[in-house]
Amino acid sequence: xxxxxxxxxxxxxxxxxxxxxxxxxxxxxxxxxxxxxxxxxxxxxxxxxxxxxxxxxxxxxxxxxxxxxxxxxxxxxxxxxxxxxxxxxxxxxxxxxxxxxxxxxxxxxxxxxxxxxxxxxxxxxxxxxxxxxxxxxxxxxxxxxxxxxxxxxxxxxxxxxxxxxxxxxxxxxxxxxxxxxxxxxxxxxxxxxxxxxxxxxxxxxxxxxxxxxxxxxxxxxxxxxxxxxxxxxxxxxxxxxxxxxxxxxxxxxxxxxxxxxxxxxxxxxxxxxxxxxxxxxxxxxxxxxxxxxxxxxxxxxxxxxxxxxxx
Numbered sequence: 001x002x003x004x005x006x007x008x009x010x011x012x013x014x015x016x017x018x019x020x021x022x023x024x025x026x027x028x029x030x031x032x033x034x035x036x037x038x039x040x041x042x043x044x045x046x047x048x049x050x051x052x053x054x055x056x057x058x059x060x061x062x063x064x065x066x067x068x069x070x071x072x073x074x075x076x077x078x079x080x081x082x083x084x085x086x087x088x089x090x091x092x093x094x095x096x097x098x099x100x101x102x103x104x105x106x107x108x109x110x111x112x113x114x115x116x117x118x119x120x121x122x123x124x125x126x127x128x129x130x131x132x133x134x135x136x137x138x139x140x141x142x143x144x145x146x147x148x149x150x151x152x153x154x155x156x157x158x159x160x161x162x163x164x165x166x167x168x169x170x171x172x173x174x175x176x177x178x179x180x181x182x183x184x185x186x187x188x189x190x191x192x193x194x195x196x197x198x199x200x201x202x203x204x205x206x207x208x209x210x211x212x213x214x215x216x217x218x219x220x221x222x223x224x225x226x227x228x229x230x231x232x233x234x235x236x237x238x239x240x241x242x243x244x245x246x247x248x249x250x251x252x253x254x255x256x257x258x259x260x261x262x263x264x265x266x267x268x269x270x271x272x273x274x275x276x277x278x279x280x281x282x283x284x285x286x287x288x289x290x291x292x293x294x295x296x297x298x299x300x301x302x303x304x305x306x307x308x309x310x311x
Contacts, residue, residue, distance in 0.1 A: 004033070004089055005032070006034045008082035009095070010040055011037055012039070017096060018053075019049050021098065029102050032063065034066065037065065053065060080174065083166065091162075098202065099203040100201070107199065111195055112162070112195075120160070123157055124137050124203055125203075138152075139153070140152065140154070141196060149186070150186075157202045158201075165188070172184055179227040187231070191238070221268070225271070225275075228249060228256065228275075229275055257272040
């Protein structure tokens with residue numbers, strides 16, 4: 001008998017998209033599947049839609065839709081709650097506005113072996129409707145150099161995990177409000193045995209308008225800083241740090257340093273600066289005069305920093 005796959009969807013006010021997301025799971029060529037939808041305290045009619053899907057789709061012994069509910073605690077808590085209740089040997093995370101292509105689970109299951117912990121492939125962007133495909137993708141093809149340990153390796157839906165490896169290296173960090181997906185993917189890229197399957201197996205909805213990374217707050221900057229520090233330390237522990245990675249981490253943390261200063265958070269910018277000293281002492285010393293600068297100075301240098309980074 002083939003192993004059970006648990007697919008976990010966190011949902012918050014996605015009444016417009018959740019039925020299509022669930023249907024994409026039901027249309028998988030692979031069985032058996034346990035689909036766990038965790039509603040994160042939605043205030044729209046999501047629950048009714050999910051319940052209707054459950055009534056319609058729970059019609060066989062090899063597909064089961066389980067509905068869990070929690071008070072609004074964020075997507076990562078919902079993902080972890082779903083994982084805690086899951087029974088599958090393999091785990092697939094899926095956001096409620098994205099879609100899996102019918103072959104996704106089947107092809108990735110076939111790529112596993114005793115020496116592989118995670119299999120990922122690419123997700124293609126689409127606009128509004130799945131037919132409106134864009135020439136843009138998540139899921140970077142490995143280059144075989146240190147950039148593999150910094151560039152975002154895969155989006156949430158791209159990878160399939162052995163449950164045993166998730167038990168070993170942990171689930172989603174619930175205290176993060178920014179770059180939590182990058183942290184999760186990099187943790188498994190660094191610590192586990194990963195296989196890239198060269199195909200498109202899922203679809204990522206390209207939303208217009210506001211994004212999580214906009215309207216940065218000190219909470220979000222601290223989250224990004226924490227992720228960068230943790231991942232740098234993990235890379236160092238696994239002997240991956242070279243000049244390329246030092247430059248990338250220094251640049252990204254300098255951005256956090258500037259943002260902390262622009263938001264007027266003295267203690268936070270000191271914490272980031274100390275990490276910069278660890279990565280490149282000479283360059284960090286050049287930033288020392290900014291430690292006591294006011295918000296307006298940081299905002300000016302932040303604009304300069306962004307132009308340099310973009311140019």
